[in-house]
Amino acid sequence: MDNLSEKSLQKGIRSLNEWIDSFGDWEPDDSLIVPEKKVNEVFTRLIERLKCNYPFEHPSYAGQMLKPPHPLAWAAYAIAMSINPNNHALDGGPPSSEMEKEVIASLARFFGYENTYLGHLTSSGTIANLEALWIARESHPKKKIAFSDQAHYTHGRMCSVLRVEGLKIPVLDDGTFDLDAVDPEDIGTMVVTLGTTGLGDVEPLDQILPWAKKHGIRVHIDAAYGGFFRTLKDSKLINGTAWQRMQEADSIVVDPHKHGLQPYGCGCVLFKDPEVGKFYKHDSPYTYFTSDDLHLGEISLECSRAGASAVAFWTTLQLFPLEEKTGFGPILSNCRSAALTMYELTNSSSKLTSYKKPELDIIGYFPTEASTLSEISERSKEIFQKGMSDRSFYLSLYKISAKSFTKRHPDFEVDAEDVTILRSVFMKPEHDNFVKELFSRIENCC
Structure with a gap:
């Protein structure tokens, strides 16, 4: 922890404790009190066990997709967790729910969904992709969901969960999809991965978009890993072709807990057409009553979700804009x-x-x-x-x-x-x- 994040964390928790005390005097119940000696013993053992991890923060670690969250991001997360808000319904965390809506608006603009969109944070990219494929099934029933043979295994697995047929499409030597190997009449949704988890391949979105439009096929972008590289779409560092056309897709998934500097777990799913919200329609007789505004649980397959994730990501986007030259x-x-x-x-x-x-x-x-x-x-x-x-x-x-x-x-x-x-x-x-x-x-x- 750097000095700035430590100061921010201490100041934040102190201020929130003062706010809680403003509601009147109270004391924690004796059943929650643990002797200091036992606390010291347990936390000493805890720290020693945590040291058995690999040094994820050090640049000598270049192994798996494990990016340390920014110290200020997890400080914000820890501060929010002292309240432990739940972003399912507005009464579970009004400020954190509003922060989630704000970060979703920022991501929607970032990916080119300027006018209309629907989306929310999730606990992971796996759940975000599950929701996207669930919408794919509901909007195109009895149709297959297609993805390349280098796509993440979650797509095949989620097709099994959803009881919809998944179709693997071969990738040719030049990186394009072998579309001659499939019958477009069978396909309802095509998944395109921008940043495969194997070697970071960027699949040919520019090839798929016109083909899908011609055949009335939805396009879902799995940018769980690579999504934040859109900041470089106009630079010379990457080939910006696919990144410049993301807004033409029907849905997008990105994982802020990968390149977004966030603690686990923080995924996100976005839909271009807010009308897909009709598939989420349900009622909970004890949940959605504190406000007529949108409750995030009304457009999510998950119920309880950590509001701290939204707080941490909101804080991060205030500090690091989604821009090429800064942030x-x-x-x-x-x-x-x-x-x-x-x-x-x-x-x-x-x-x-x-x-x-x-x-x-x-x-x-x-x-x-x-x-x-x-x-x-x-x-x-x-x-x-x-x-x-x-x-x-x-x-x-x-x-x-x-x-x-x-x-x-x-x-x-x-x-x-x-x-x-x-x-x-x-x-x-x-x-x-x-x-x-x-x-x-x-x-x-x-």
């Missing part, structure tokens, strides 16, 4: 720059080479001192384990089919059905300054 833009620029630097370093190395050029901030690479796919896998796993054992770096592993791998790297003997390579996720802006040191540590282990 989130410079943060995402650093992440993207780190991945490009790693790409250059691996391609100029005699020991490592990249699997392909990264589209966002995730890159795959592998040791070249091998002649077969199984040797690449074995060496990759050895490097992975060595870095963790001596605490010099923390990476992740990624499995690719032999067919896909040899299309890009045909010089290796195929002796296995798939190959395991190294993978780095450069989610922290600090990675931009640390990536050369990180690469040096990895190369020394080869």
Whole structure:
């Protein structure tokens, strides 16, 4: 915790305690009081157990999609949790509910839903995608939901939950969808992923949009991981083609707890047409009575949700605007720059080479001192384990089919059905300054 966030946290909790005391004298019940000695013992053990985590905040960690929340974001979350508001109904948290509506309006504008939209925060991207696919099923009953064979597994899983048929579409060598392999008459919704969780691939939204419109198919964008890269859509750091057309999609999912600097769990689902709210219609005889205004529970599949998530995200957006030159833009620029630097370093190395050029901030690479796919896998796993054992770096592993791998790297003997390579996720802006040191540590282990 930095000094500013610590001061903000202490000041916030002190002020809220004074506010609570203003309602009259009261004392906590004796049943809630714990002796100080026992508190110290338990929290000492707690801290020691938490130290068994990997160093997610340090730039030596470039493994999974674990981005530390901004200290001021989790300070805001902690302050709100001292009240513990529930954003299901307005009487569960009027201020936090209003903050949620404000951040949803900000995200809607950010993604290009300027005039009409419907949306809310969720507890995760999984739940956000579940809601989007549920609307897909309700609006196009008896139709299939299609997604690429590199989409997140949650789409297939949620299709099973919703009892709707999911259809995997092959991705061709140039990154486009093999639309000749499907009958558009069978499909009600097409999912397009902007930032796959494997290697951060940006799927061809510009290919899908006109095709879907022609056949009356809804388009859902899963931007759970990549959504905040829209801040760079007009820059030269990424290919902005897909990001510039997001507003043409029918629904969008983004995870603020990934690149949005938020604590877990904070997802978001947005719909372009607010009329989909009719599918949520229900009644709760004891819930929606304090206001005629919209209660967020009226447009959500989830019931109780932490209002603290909305408070933390609202605070973050006040501090970091969704813009290219200030706020989130410079943060995402650093992440993207780190991945490009790693790409250059691996391609100029005699020991490592990249699997392909990264589209966002995730890159795959592998040791070249091998002649077969199984040797690449074995060496990759050895490097992975060595870095963790001596605490010099923390990476992740990624499995690719032999067919896909040899299309890009045909010089290796195929002796296995798939190959395991190294993978780095450069989610922290600090990675931009640390990536050369990180690469040096990895190369020394080869």
